Amino acid sequence: xxxxxxxxxxxxxxxxxxxxxxxxxxxxxxxxxxxxxxxxxxxxxxxxxxxxxxxxxxxxxxxxxxxxxxxxxxxxxxxxxxxxxxxxxxxxxxxxxxxxxxxxxxxxxxxxxxxxxxxxxxxxxxxxxxxxxxxxxxxxxxxxxxxxxxxxxxxxxxxxxxxxxxxxxxxxxxxxxxxxxxxxxxxxxxxxxxxxxxxxxxx
Amino acid sequence: xxxxxxxxxxxxxxxxxxxxxxxxxxxxxxxxxxxxxxxxxxxxxxxxxxxxxxxxxxxxxxxxxxxxxxxxxxxxxxxxxxxxxxxxxxxx
Numbered sequence: 001x002x003x004x005x006x007x008x009x010x011x012x013x014x015x016x017x018x019x020x021x022x023x024x025x026x027x028x029x030x031x032x033x034x035x036x037x038x039x040x041x042x043x044x045x046x047x048x049x050x051x052x053x054x055x056x057x058x059x060x061x062x063x064x065x066x067x068x069x070x071x072x073x074x075x076x077x078x079x080x081x082x083x084x085x086x087x088x089x090x091x092x093x094x095x096x097x098x099x100x101x102x103x104x105x106x107x108x109x110x111x112x113x114x115x116x117x118x119x120x121x122x123x124x125x126x127x128x129x130x131x132x133x134x135x136x137x138x139x140x141x142x143x144x145x146x147x148x149x150x151x152x153x154x155x156x157x158x159x160x161x162x163x164x165x166x167x168x169x170x171x172x173x174x175x176x177x178x179x180x181x182x183x184x185x186x187x188x189x190x191x192x193x194x195x196x197x198x199x200x201x202x203x
Numbered sequence: 204x205x206x207x208x209x210x211x212x213x214x215x216x217x218x219x220x221x222x223x224x225x226x227x228x229x230x231x232x233x234x235x236x237x238x239x240x241x242x243x244x245x246x247x248x249x250x251x252x253x254x255x256x257x258x259x260x261x262x263x264x265x266x267x268x269x270x271x272x273x274x275x276x277x278x279x280x281x282x283x284x285x286x287x288x289x290x291x292x293x294x295x
Contacts, residue, residue: 050287098251135266
């Protein structure tokens with residue numbers, strides 16, 4: 001019994017966040033980016049949100065209710081906050097409203113579209129989180145740095161302070177090469193942070 | 204008579220040719236939407252954005268009530284419902 005309790009306490013801390021591969025992220029980006037422009041527009045994002053809503057709305061009544069929530073991978077805490085009128089179900093408007101807010105937040109350089117790099121960061125932050133310290137709903141550079149430090153620590157599986165191409169398998173290979181400024185085949189924490197920050201600033 | 208028959212045949216061919224892409228469009232749209240869901244859920248199992256979505260929703264729920272009136276909210280909801288209904292019709 002005691003060992004079971006100890007196992008339960010250790011499990012969440014010991015579980016490493018699993019990251020999708022770069023190919024999967026690029027495939028998802030391409031699926032949403034119907035125009036093939038390498039930029040996900042707000043309209044394309046909405047279309048994808050509609051598809052996700054319909055997939056979760058099993059009984060097709062235009063609401064995601066508690067039963068459907070249980071059968072889905074939607075986070076109950078987020079569901080509660082997205083349910084703005086507190087009727088214990090999500091309308092398509094409430095669902096899309098949150099998804100649009102995610103889009104606007106993930107659009108770090110505020111160009112009204114998501115680049116492959118912003119989409120990659122969004123997938124990363126879904127796992128490691130993001131702290132909106134000034135509560136303005138946007139990712140400021142200081143907040144981005146804080147998230148990247150968290151992400152780096154989560155990705156650095158052997159905790160040696162460097163990311164190999166294997167550890168950073170979620171990352172586009174061209175980005176890995178670009179960020180690796182000293183060409184040693186691995187990314188230090190500074191290279192990782194500076195690389196993403198430079199990409200965001202250059203649009 | 205022969206001319207009328209040719210014209211009728213030509214019209215029928217044109218009609219069939221024109222309707223085929225329209226008939227094929229709906230299943231294509233449905234397949235595309237399923238592909239989008241599969242591709243997105245492979246990288247993002249929680250469609251509400253995991254830990255990122257939770258942070259966004261928290262900020263959103265704090266700012267929402269005082270900043271937007273009930274009428275504006277209802278209008279936005281109606282617009283989204285109409286857009287979703289139109290999307291569903293086009294992808295059935």
